[in-house]
Amino acid sequence: MLEQAQRVLKDIFGYDSFRGRQGAIIERVASGGDALVLMPTGGGKSLCFQVPALLRDGLAVVVSPLIALMDDQVATLEELGVAAAALNSTLSAEQQRDLAARIKRGEVKMLYLAPERLVQPRMLAFLQSLEIALFAIDEAHCVSQWGHDFRREYLQLGQLAELFPNVPRIALTATADKRTREEIVDRLHLQNAERFLSSFDRPNIFYRIVPKEQPRKQLLAFLAERRSDAGIVYCLSRKKVEEVAAFLSEQGFPALPYHAGLPNDLRAYHQKRFLNEEGLIMVATVAFGMGIDKPNVRFVAHLDLPKSLEAYYQETGRGGRDGLPADAWMAYGLQDVVMLKQMLQNSEGDERHKRLEQHKLDAMLSLCEETRCRRQTLLAYFDEEMAEPCGHCDNCVDGVQTWDATEPARQALSAIFRTGQRYGVGHLVDVLLGKDNEKIRSFGHQHLSVWGVGKALSESEWRSLYRQLVARGLADVDHEGYGGLRLSDSCRPLLKGEVTLELRRDLKPQVTAKSGSKSQASQLVRGEEREQWEALRALRRKLAEEHGVPPYVIFPDSTLLEMLRSQPTTLADMARVSGVGARKLERYGEAFLEVLGGEAEAPKVVADVRHELITLARAGMTPLQIAGQLQCSEKNVYTMLAEAIGKQQLSLEQALDLPEELMGEVQDAFLDGEGELPSVAEVAELFAGRVPEGVLYCVRAALQSEFEM
Ligand code: ADP
Ligand code: ZN
Numbered sequence: 001m002l003e004q005a006q007r008v009l010k011d012i013f014g015y016d017s018f019r020g021r022q023g024a025i026i027e028r029v030a031s032g033g034d035a036l037v038l039m040p041t042g043g044g045k046s047l048c049f050q051v052p053a054l055l056r057d058g059l060a061v062v063v064s065p066l067i068a069l070m071d072d073q074v075a076t077l078e079e080l081g082v083a084a085a086a087l088n089s090t091l092s093a094e095q096q097r098d099l100a101a102r103i104k105r106g107e108v109k110m111l112y113l114a115p116e117r118l119v120q121p122r123m124l125a126f127l128q129s130l131e132i133a134l135f136a137i138d139e140a141h142c143v144s145q146w147g148h149d150f151r152r153e154y155l156q157l158g159q160l161a162e163l164f165p166n167v168p169r170i171a172l173t174a175t176a177d178k179r180t181r182e183e184i185v186d187r188l189h190l191q192n193a194e195r196f197l198s199s200f201d202r203p204n205i206f207y208r209i210v211p212k213e214q215p216r217k218q219l220l221a222f223l224a225e226r227r228s229d230a231g232i233v234y235c236l237s238r239k240k241v242e243e244v245a246a247f248l249s250e251q252g253f254p255a256l257p258y259h260a261g262l263p264n265d266l267r268a269y270h271q272k273r274f275l276n277e278e279g280l281i282m283v284a285t286v287a288f289g290m291g292i293d294k295p296n297v298r299f300v301a302h303l304d305l306p307k308s309l310e311a312y313y314q315e316t317g318r319g320g321r322d323g324l325p326a327d328a329w330m331a332y333g334l335q336d337v338v339m340l341k342q343m344l345q346n347s348e349g350d351e352r353h354k355r356l357e358q359h360k361l362d363a364m365l366s367l368c369e370e371t372r373c374r375r376q377t378l379l380a381y382f383d384e385e386m387a388e389p390c391g392h393c394d395n396c397v398d399g400v401q402t403w404d405a406t407e408p409a410r411q412a413l414s415a416i417f418r419t420g421q422r423y424g425v426g427h428l429v430d431v432l433l434g435k436d437n438e439k440i441r442s443f444g445h446q447h448l449s450v451w452g453v454g455k456a457l458s459e460s461e462w463r464s465l466y467r468q469l470v471a472r473g474l475a476d477v478d479h480e481g482y483g484g485l486r487l488s489d490s491c492r493p494l495l496k497g498e499v500t501l502e503l504r505r506d507l508k509p510q511v512t513a514k515s516g517s518k519s520q521a522s523q524l525v526r527g528e529e530r531e532q533w534e535a536l537r538a539l540r541r542k543l544a545e546e547h548g549v550p551p552y553v554i555f556p557d558s559t560l561l562e563m564l565r566s567q568p569t570t571l572a573d574m575a576r577v578s579g580v581g582a583r584k585l586e587r588y589g590e591a592f593l594e595v596l597g598g599e600a601e602a603p604k605v606v607a608d609v610r611h612e613l614i615t616l617a618r619a620g621m622t623p624l625q626i627a628g629q630l631q632c633s634e635k636n637v638y639t640m641l642a643e644a645i646g647k648q649q650l651s652l653e654q655a656l657d658l659p660e661e662l663m664g665e666v667q668d669a670f671l672d673g674e675g676e677l678p679s680v681a682e683v684a685e686l687f688a689g690r691v692p693e694g695v696l697y698c699v700r701a702a703l704q705s706e707f708e709m
Helices: 002-013 022-030 045-055 067-079 093-104 121-128 152-163 178-187 215-224 238-250 264-276 309-316 334-345 351-368 374-381 394-398 406-418 425-433 438-443 459-471 489-495 509-515 527-547 557-566 571-576 582-596 609-618 623-630 634-646 660-671 680-687 693-708
Strands: 035-038 059-063 084-087 110-113 132-137 169-173 194-197 205-211 230-234 255-258 281-284 297-302 326-332 402-404 475-477 485-487 502-504
Touching: 002 022, 002 045, 002 582, 022 035, 022 045, 022 194, 035 045, 035 178, 045 059, 045 132, 045 169, 067 084, 067 110, 084 093, 121 152, 132 152, 152 178, 169 178, 205 374, 205 394, 215 238, 215 297, 215 326, 238 255, 238 281, 238 623, 255 264, 264 281, 297 309, 309 351, 309 374, 334 351, 334 459, 334 475, 351 374, 351 459, 374 394, 406 425, 406 459, 406 475, 406 485, 406 489, 425 438, 425 459, 459 475, 459 502, 485 489, 527 557, 527 582, 557 571, 571 582, 609 623, 609 634, 623 634, 634 693, 660 680, 660 693, 680 693
Parallel strands: 035 169, 035 194, 059 110, 059 132, 084 110, 132 169, 205 326, 230 281, 230 297, 255 281, 297 326
Antiparallel strands: 402 502, 475 485
8 A cells, every 4th residue: 555655656746755744644544444643733734634545435525625725736737647626616617517427437537615615405416326445534623713714614523434435534733732632622523533733833934033133234134145935024003014015015025915905805815925026025904814825935924913823923924835944033122022912911811811912922922932953842832742852943043142131120110110101112111221302301200219210221222121021021101102111010029129130132133133033944046056047937927827727836945956956867767766757757857958058038037128128027026116126217117117018028917016997998099989098198187196096007908919819
């Protein structure tokens, strides 16, 4: 059995060996047993049911909660030459009938379905009339009523056990905790399933948390090492998402915003572009998440603190699914702590709920102030013990300096107390430093005993100290939301001199930038390899566009990287590259060999402004952003865009970022009359103040070029 499985792995998927427990899981399911699989994101869950599906007779049925996830997997399987299909609401009635007929004829090997589809009585009856190879239930944690992703329909999947007693079932999830695990077993009737638990460590992710000083500058410094990498930047609010996306674009980093306040189609469009294009940055709220299967997300950056370690781990886990180095980077400061504590205090919900949330936030904060290995701390939180420090996080690499902060901490707390427990950190620090300003004078704070006692420390050291006091719960944030600090009960022993306090010494940002922000992820491709790497990516992009799939469906980065390093010169060499299966070898082998051999035309170096404009537009920048990038007027950009559209070098969708409806309206305005297209001047009035005139030029150019075809 295992031998057969190995052959499928190599022939179809192009991989040499199973990862972790894949082999055992596949053996279990292929021989008819049930399985519960817990594996971290990127661990390789898909193969655990795809290989047994190919080894067993009949149709494999895969339950998946999101259309985007299904489409991605189906596209990937089709590229491998496996007959897969998704049955969902995007198919017309006729397409559904066709698909059913193909299934009846045994022409489909794997069928992806949403749970609500599967449990329809008609569907169940249909499946009972067929030979079923297995049921795979992906994202099985959706049965958990306590989780974020609860899906009521998942509860009904338990009946599969009774309806299909002889068909093996495999449930898979990346959610770690024990309670969820037991719920899955219980609800899905998987009492007989063998359990396969993997470590939840993501060894390829490098964790770094830096003190927040000038967050945008810090983010730019971080990104500077990662040009042309795809990544996600998480922010707390919609407004900030928009601002940061605009800022990054102005700075020459193609970035798109994503949050729940954007119109649905625009949001879907941005998501699609993130998946389909390379080197795009998604600036997003937590709304961006599930269904993001893009394997080559090279970094996840947080500009605001997540509310819990669960959220942090899930969000950072979206980086590096392909197993190549990825970075999790976060800038964290006092303001984050104040804001989240206030949100918590003012949130709805009973006391028990608040306590739970408080507990989670505290765990998050202690990771930020942690002086030991970040990974050990993270895994410990998820009940997994790691014997040694990881050697692959900021604390391990840079080391952490601590200092005895007992006396300054007392002074800081005393400043809170003496000023009446209502001022924010800015004022408290001014008092400690003995500043002589209007606010101090108007309250008479220059007469306090604490005034000017803290000159031994700098302003930023005091801020860091206050942040750590709040993070450790030694000081509290006011309920009113002004950011004032109060003493908390737990600071008493410190004030009384009964305990001492060791705190983390923040590194100066410059030091951090120099010594450590450059991690492996940014050095994936070395300078001298760049040109060939870009050529390989360009070919992949071209093929992806031709096939209408995301680039990573053609080949993952890891495969391109291996080509780059092993420099195959024959098809036989090429077949040995991991990720090159029989079908892909046949389809793409030659083309990639040509690029490697330097025979194919290298991708053109961006020579003139027009060329660059096209690249930027394709990379998703808006005209305004492009104008910033090329340092010319927006009007000029529109003129050049219209020209490129006229020459069919760009599509209208690539050039403009207009909601579909508005786009339709503009097009209609041009198409309304008879005969010749009206001039821009003739329709301009209709859209005055709604769309820039340049948009009209672009739309007209597109229509004109269509007519000329
Ligand atoms: P998960 O669903 O667990 O997040 P995937 O199934 O998407 O992970 O797999 C992540 C990546 O690892 C994919 O690109 C997949 O092709 C690759 N992969 C999985 N198993 C292997 C293996 N045995 N050898 C090499 N690559 C693998
Ligand atoms: Zn570590």
